[in-house]
Amino acid sequence: MQDDSKKKRETLSEAAYQAIKRDITQGKLRPGDVLGEERLCEELAVSRTPIRAALQRLVYEGLAQTDDNKSVRVLQVTQEDIVQITQVRRELETLAVRLLKDKLTPEGIRRLRHLCDEEKRLAAVETADYLALIDRDYDLHVALAELTGNQFLLDTMKRMKTKSSQFLVLSGTMKKYGITGVGEHEEIIGFLESGQYDYAEVAIRNHINAICDRILE
Amino acid sequence: MQDDSKKKRETLSEAAYQAIKRDITQGKLRPGDVLGEERLCEELAVSRTPIRAALQRLVYEGLAQTDDNKSVRVLQVTQEDIVQITQVRRELETLAVRLLKDKLTPEGIRRLRHLCDEEKRLAAVETADYLALIDRDYDLHVALAELTGNQFLLDTMKRMKTKSSQFLVLSGTMKKYGITGVGEHEEIIGFLESGQYDYAEVAIRNHINAICDRILE
């Protein structure tokens, strides 16, 4: 619902938020780690004000947590969390495909194809960069939501994928199944290109189900 | 995703957030109104620090907006916004009912029945209190999500219903169709009580569709 489209001059709060979020989703900061304000101040060389703003946002976004009034910690990501998010994702990703039926332009298809190819390229490399692969996975699913034109769906997709990314890094699932997932994306995009939306919907439902199975191992 | 269950001593930021949010969802603050920090400081008799925290949260929650780096304003709620949210709601409310099939306890059913009766009582009064009715509507749908045990679904439901509440107040839709909606709730809860989950799912889908129709008038 919040609108990233309006460009705001890069503020220290924003930079701090991006930096800390990146450290969390890339696994440098691990679940349970305390996000002490003073420590982050030194590390990022800013005062507490922007740090606090960043932490608030992370808490609201579900990447950090603050019980009682004590310190903020990186939130645990449990399998259960991901299963619950996946239950929601199954509904919303298929919804996205249905909505695309009336919304997808040649321009949009090109964009999806480009993201997919990019992902293939990354996965093809011998010693793949899994963090980069997770980012492309994020981009692809978010793009799918964005192309529906439904702002709320887009916002929700971002929340789901952000949390999922954190899990993918920590669990090593991407390392194990990265290539498989890329193939599934390929299939979905293919159906969208050829206008076979019903097949695309089935394919994306299978994709989400497959993701869930891989996680549960 | 954020967890309201952890009790934190009521902080000034929290109080300010609740106060401003209430004014927005109850229509005292109208879309486009500027949320000037100094003005809110005077009004709520606190410094800018807690006010800023509250505003940040409102922006993140989708009730306010900040383009560029200028002032924060109450976000416009367009019909289009509500239609988009409703597209998502249709999927997630039916998902909630499906999930309840394995989760709903007698205790949970009692809670839903209680909320529903409360709502009926409110709607039965000649000069109904529509703001209260909108609150009960919020409570009922949120309870439905909460009883699934899916934290992400609950969080998303809160976001959807918060935005919807704002719209219901501003549009006067509840005033026109409040009674109708209560009847539909009654039907859904009835099916859940008798364990007819398939019918409940159809009923809630119809309910969401009906809401969308009423909005589009």
Added chain:
DNA sequence: CTCTCGAAAAATGTATACAATATCAAAAAT
């Protein structure tokens, strides 16, 4: 009269000082 430019005013972003609370460790009591 309209438009542009720029300085004054207002508002937001940031830093820091102070207050309240939580944390932790050492001493006292059992």
Added chain:
DNA sequence: ATTTTTGATATTGTATACATTTTTCGAGAG
């Protein structure tokens, strides 16, 4: 030895001062 108390320390919540940006609005050019 274990638990409790208590005070020192660290950390967060709040207020405020300062820096930077945005807005306003009038003077002057065209």
